[in-house]
Amino acid sequence: MSEHTYKFDVKMSCSGCSGAITRVLTKAKESGGVSEFEVSLEKQEVLVKSKESYDIIREKIAKTGKEIRSGVTIE
């Protein structure tokens, strides 16, 4: 199964907000569901590279309770 990169616009107000998403994605990386990721508080952006579907990754981020303004598959 090929990998994709997904980009999400996520509302993050402080480093505690971005840290929460980082913690969740770090766990997902450890368990193999995510191969790479980047969380930027400044850009309000979460980039995720994964073999999983867009919906699965989106749901993982949604479970943090953070508001996802938009999301897109970029490659």
Add this chain to the structure above:
Amino acid sequence: MSEHTYKFDVKMSCSGCSGAITRVLTKAKESGGVSEFEVSLEKQEVLVKSKESYDIIREKIAKTGKEIRSGVTIE
């Protein structure tokens, strides 16, 4: 099955942090898993009343990526 009240000490830095937990618990309340809850940024405290086990509620909060410093069943 009887209800219990659980109290968690959760690291929350801003209203975005507490809002994320509120969003997750609101969803849980809508789906019937939680009957009442209270999130206090000031006290760094999350109170949850539920028929579910301590572990299930703890996991729900943990999935937000927030650091849970401690948790206890208070009744």
